[in-house]
Amino acid sequence: MLLRLLPRLVLLPSTHTSTSTLLRPSRFPRRLSFSPRLSALSHLAAPETVDQSDNEGEPHGDVQIKLPLDRLFVPPGETADAEQSENEGASHGDVQVKLPLDRLFVPPGATVDAGNQESVSARVLKGSNIVLGPYARGDAQVVNADFVKSSVRPDDCPRDGLPEFALVGRSNVGKSSLLNSLVRRKRLALTSKKPGKTQCINHFKVNDSWYLVDLPGYGYASAPQEARTNWDEFTRNYFLSRENLVSVFLLIDASIPAKKIDLDYASWLGQNKVPMTLVFTKCDKRKKKKNGGRRPEENVETFQSLIREYFGAAPPWIMTSSVTNQGRDEILLHMSQLRNYWLKH
Numbered sequence: 001m002l003l004r005l006l007p008r009l010v011l012l013p014s015t016h017t018s019t020s021t022l023l024r025p026s027r028f029p030r031r032l033s034f035s036p037r038l039s040a041l042s043h044l045a046a047p048e049t050v051d052q053s054d055n056e057g058e059p060h061g062d063v064q065i066k067l068p069l070d071r072l073f074v075p076p077g078e079t080a081d082a083e084q085s086e087n088e089g090a091s092h093g094d095v096q097v098k099l100p101l102d103r104l105f106v107p108p109g110a111t112v113d114a115g116n117q118e119s120v121s122a123r124v125l126k127g128s129n130i131v132l133g134p135y136a137r138g139d140a141q142v143v144n145a146d147f148v149k150s151s152v153r154p155d156d157c158p159r160d161g162l163p164e165f166a167l168v169g170r171s172n173v174g175k176s177s178l179l180n181s182l183v184r185r186k187r188l189a190l191t192s193k194k195p196g197k198t199q200c201i202n203h204f205k206v207n208d209s210w211y212l213v214d215l216p217g218y219g220y221a222s223a224p225q226e227a228r229t230n231w232d233e234f235t236r237n238y239f240l241s242r243e244n245l246v247s248v249f250l251l252i253d254a255s256i257p258a259k260k261i262d263l264d265y266a267s268w269l270g271q272n273k274v275p276m277t278l279v280f281t282k283c284d285k286r287k288k289k290k291n292g293g294r295r296p297e298e299n300v301e302t303f304q305s306l307i308r309e310y311f312g313a314a315p316p317w318i319m320t321s322s323v324t325n326q327g328r329d330e331i332l333l334h335m336s337q338l339r340n341y342w343l344k345h
């Protein structure tokens, strides 16, 4: 059972939530204070950010939100309580979804008014649990993107202090492909069917004002043990020392069942207070497979339920495909709000 394999250390009681736990360690002076982990995350998704005064009849923490079906991932089974809209005139398949508020990622500066369902509905990014807040700006779209440099040590990385987002995940999960999808270029970052293609920290400058960082994958079994360990250490050092790292985007293959190595990685990021967004990749691969045979939505839900056990609240997550470009605009909006918040604080 995967749960038993996860380190117990990362489980902290939500009572640890306090303003002080949201502050970054002093060596990360500019890191976002809303690290999606443990107590920090529980603060963000906690009812204190939610005005439930008009919703006294609802069970604690739940809200009836009228959402177009295509705007929200409804986990199969237990959490979805969807029924056809009573509004016969609705043309977009609107449903009443019983969505626990603590499964939403509410960014700093944003509040969720449980009494205003239309407003919440309009602000949840499609295929995600991410609420769009006031820091998302018109700068979300990519106008230009350029390769800047490959680094073999964290110290070699660009030093201009621009905000950056790092794509990390198992070899072959689709990091370089996602980067290409985000910047609408086919081969800006090199991709391959063979794992282990990306072998350095690669910085790409976007709109001359922020970076996307393509990292080597972890868990590549064919590499010599020593090399694997070094890359792992190298990447983790970068996460811990990079002051202008706004958030890590941890990519998880949604076409296969959850893997221990990915759950461990998410736990490690949480333990080390590295801000994290879960990006589920390959959501276009919908055919049933002999091994597991589960749909991406089911794998996404399973992964989150395993993470939930070890986090105070749900981290931001989003479903994507670099083949169909699902989630591209949504990720860019999410990056925009993280970036603009980071720049102002």
Ligand SMILES: Nc1nc2c(ncn2[C@@H]2O[C@H](COP(=O)(O)OP(=O)(O)OP(=O)(O)O)[C@@H](O)[C@H]2O)c(=O)[nH]1
Pocket: 169, 170, 171, 172, 173, 174, 175, 176, 177, 178, 190, 191, 192, 193, 194, 195, 196, 197, 198, 199, 215, 216, 217, 218, 281, 282, 283, 284, 285, 320, 321, 322, 323
């Ligand atoms: N169907 C599908 N295939 C994808 C998707 N994203 C990536 N792939 C394929 O997965 C393989 C690996 O993609 P890469 O982007 O090179 O993966 P990576 O994570 O950068 O791999 P490393 O650099 O080796 O760590 C390629 O054959 C891609 O075409 C996706 O969203 N859907």
Ligand SMILES: [Mg+2]
Pocket: 175, 176, 177, 190, 191, 197, 198, 214, 215
């Ligand atoms: Mg790559």
